[in-house]
Amino acid sequence: MSGHKTMKAVDFLDLLRGMDNHAYGSYRRLKNTCIAFDDFHFCFRHIQGSPGAMPASVCEINLPASNFPIPIRARSNDARSMAAADFVLRSFTRGVKAVAHQNRGVDGSGSYQCSRMPQQILERNAVIFSAAETSILFRVSLPGSRSKQVLAGEAEAMFFRELVDIVQRVKDDVGDCQRLRSQCELVEDMLHVQDQLEEHGLVAFIADGSNLPRASGVSDKPARRGVVPFRTPEEASVVLDFPNAGKVSGLGIHKGVTVVIGGGFHGKSTLLNALGRGIYPHVAGDGRERVVSSKRAMMVCAEDGRSIKGLDISSFIGTLPEKADPRRLFSKNASGSTSEAAAIVESMLAGADLLLIDEDSSATNFLMRDRHMRKLIPDDPITPLLDRVRQLYEDHRVSTLIIAGGSSDYLGVADHVIAMRDYLPVDMTAEARDLDLPRTHPPAGPLTLSDRRQMLPGNFDPCYINARMNKQVPIRIKALRGQEFEIIEYGMDLIDVRSLKGIVDADQMLTIGHCLLLARRLELAAKGLAPSVLARELIDVLREKGLDVLQPPQSPPVFFAAIRLLELAGAINRLRSLAVQLAEQ
Numbered sequence: 001m002s003g004h005k006t007m008k009a010v011d012f013l014d015l016l017r018g019m020d021n022h023a024y025g026s027y028r029r030l031k032n033t034c035i036a037f038d039d040f041h042f043c044f045r046h047i048q049g050s051p052g053a054m055p056a057s058v059c060e061i062n063l064p065a066s067n068f069p070i071p072i073r074a075r076s077n078d079a080r081s082m083a084a085a086d087f088v089l090r091s092f093t094r095g096v097k098a099v100a101h102q103n104r105g106v107d108g109s110g111s112y113q114c115s116r117m118p119q120q121i122l123e124r125n126a127v128i129f130s131a132a133e134t135s136i137l138f139r140v141s142l143p144g145s146r147s148k149q150v151l152a153g154e155a156e157a158m159f160f161r162e163l164v165d166i167v168q169r170v171k172d173d174v175g176d177c178q179r180l181r182s183q184c185e186l187v188e189d190m191l192h193v194q195d196q197l198e199e200h201g202l203v204a205f206i207a208d209g210s211n212l213p214r215a216s217g218v219s220d221k222p223a224r225r226g227v228v229p230f231r232t233p234e235e236a237s238v239v240l241d242f243p244n245a246g247k248v249s250g251l252g253i254h255k256g257v258t259v260v261i262g263g264g265f266h267g268k269s270t271l272l273n274a275l276g277r278g279i280y281p282h283v284a285g286d287g288r289e290r291v292v293s294s295k296r297a298m299m300v301c302a303e304d305g306r307s308i309k310g311l312d313i314s315s316f317i318g319t320l321p322e323k324a325d326p327r328r329l330f331s332k333n334a335s336g337s338t339s340e341a342a343a344i345v346e347s348m349l350a351g352a353d354l355l356l357i358d359e360d361s362s363a364t365n366f367l368m369r370d371r372h373m374r375k376l377i378p379d380d381p382i383t384p385l386l387d388r389v390r391q392l393y394e395d396h397r398v399s400t401l402i403i404a405g406g407s408s409d410y411l412g413v414a415d416h417v418i419a420m421r422d423y424l425p426v427d428m429t430a431e432a433r434d435l436d437l438p439r440t441h442p443p444a445g446p447l448t449l450s451d452r453r454q455m456l457p458g459n460f461d462p463c464y465i466n467a468r469m470n471k472q473v474p475i476r477i478k479a480l481r482g483q484e485f486e487i488i489e490y491g492m493d494l495i496d497v498r499s500l501k502g503i504v505d506a507d508q509m510l511t512i513g514h515c516l517l518l519a520r521r522l523e524l525a526a527k528g529l530a531p532s533v534l535a536r537e538l539i540d541v542l543r544e545k546g547l548d549v550l551q552p553p554q555s556p557p558v559f560f561a562a563i564r565l566l567e568l569a570g571a572i573n574r575l576r577s578l579a580v581q582l583a584e585q
């Protein structure tokens with residue numbers, strides 16, 4: 001890299017010792033310095049200004065292929081490379097946990113700051129393989145004292161003892177070919193089958209033997225005790241060919257409308273949530289390694305209070321009180337039903353081919369209306385999903401899997417009915433057909449799927465202004481401290497995507513934020529595009545150029561993880577500051 005100076009480890013040690021007790025700012029001298037150890041070298045890419053600064057300092061470590069070989073088989077295709085890169089990053093993170101002391105200085109400084117790794121395996125920019133080397137980007141907070149001085153002894157321990165130790169552990173892990181190979185094979189299998197689903201007429205697949213329940217409502221880790229492994233009854237069983245695992249039997253979710261029924265606590269939501277995450281490969285031991293959903297599957301739910309900007313939801317919502325026009329709905333505080341309608345329309349505009357819907361997280365009046373209510377309230381503005389769900393499939397090839405345990409209405413529109421009983425699926429399609437099912441109601445009008453919205457120039461302004469403190473930050477894209485990772489600050493706005501279940505990692509949030517910034521840099525934000533069209537263009541840029549195209553020039557390196565078009569469009573649609581105009585019809 002240009003502008004870098006390289007020094008020997010012994011010289012670095014001298015430099016460090018000479019800085020002991022100097023002002024914290026003297027660490028800045030290390031910026032763009034590369035230090036050559038015997039087996040590897042590492043560079044300081046960004047140096048923090050104070051011990052508690054966020055972001056902290058960023059280092060890049062380079063491990064030459066000569067003494068840190070990544071097996072060819074672990075890099076022979078994109079799926080395997082992604083798996084191997086993820087393996088290296090997890091190994092580094094484990095190494096930090098095992099050997100680093102952490103919090104050696106004030107304000108959490110003197111620590112390695114590793115990203116929390118989710119159960120899902122994502123493409124990231126933190127680990128890059130080339131023919132010559134493996135590079136790992138990592139964050140450290142350099143140790144500082146209460147009086148804001150350099151703690152050289154602590155820094156020495158971090159880089160000369162701990163880092164050397166961590167690197168050795170990564171080397172050992174990668175050398176243990178069995179585990180690396182197994183992760184590469186799992187990911188390759190999953191992504192291969194995902195590509196093949198369509199050919200089999202499927203939108204999802206759950207292998208027998210999968211363990212779906214999670215440790216708790218706030219943990220995505222597998223439940224450990226009393227888990228009933230997934231098993232498909234013979235008559236409903238599908239066998240798919242995995243490149244490495246061979247033939248695997250399981251439950252195939254076919255295209256069309258699938259309704260999941262069953263008593264409370266029988267594992268319906270657990271199944272649906274697993275499918276929601278089945279868009280990504282999972283790490284070994286997760287239990288969902290062979291749960292495979294369509295790449296374009298989307299979980300949708302009610303999200304009252306969200307913002308809607310000019311979206312046409314007239315397929316589901318008729319004339320609203322106070323003359324809000326559902327063909328161009330603006331709302332700062334959407335209701336449960338309008339928000340769920342918006343989520344479906346937005347997902348379809350962004351190319352979803354499978355909607356995953358749980359009655360637990362839906363607006364009941366959006367899902368269905370029984371015949372007595374239809375009689376009593378004939379002019380309800382809502383066209384329930386029940387009346388549209390067949391049309392979604394027949395006219396738009398969008399399949400739906402919906403949990404509807406509370407009413408038999410959906411059985412009348414189902415192609416397939418699966419009951420969950422004691423956590424196991426039972427095919428009840430035939431039984432449901434034999435019932436005297438309620439007549440389905442033809443929808444009030446055509447299902448319109450168009451987006452006439454044009455985003456105005458000026459959207460996605462990243463500048464943050466604090467008038468009270470007379471402070472202005474030109475680019476503010478950062479985690480909101482103390483909040484869930486699904487909310488970040490962007491300029492004066494927040495990106496809040498807690499309802500998008502396809503977001504599993506904090507680094508995906510930074511990717512979303514920096515995509516918006518890129519839209520400005522590339523002047524895509526001023527082209528008057530609709531949100532999903534802009535999202536598509538941005539995803540195309542990422543696909544072509546890689547995640548690092550998002551790095552803002554002259555800024556500390558940012559850690560990114562890949563996102564889908566569906567979540568990017570979802571995030572843009574939820575921005576409260578989004579400004580649109582409507583094209584003439």
Ligand code: ADP
Nearest residue numbers: 213214226227228264265266267268269270423
């Ligand atoms: P439902 O949506 O049908 O009411 P849930 O999916 O919420 O049921 O599951 C109810 C409880 O059963 C949850 O605590 C869940 O973790 C647990 N559970 C789900 N599937 C299994 C399973 N296969 N083995 C053991 N426990 C399970």
Ligand code: MG
Nearest residue numbers: 268269270360
């Ligand atoms: Mg449930």
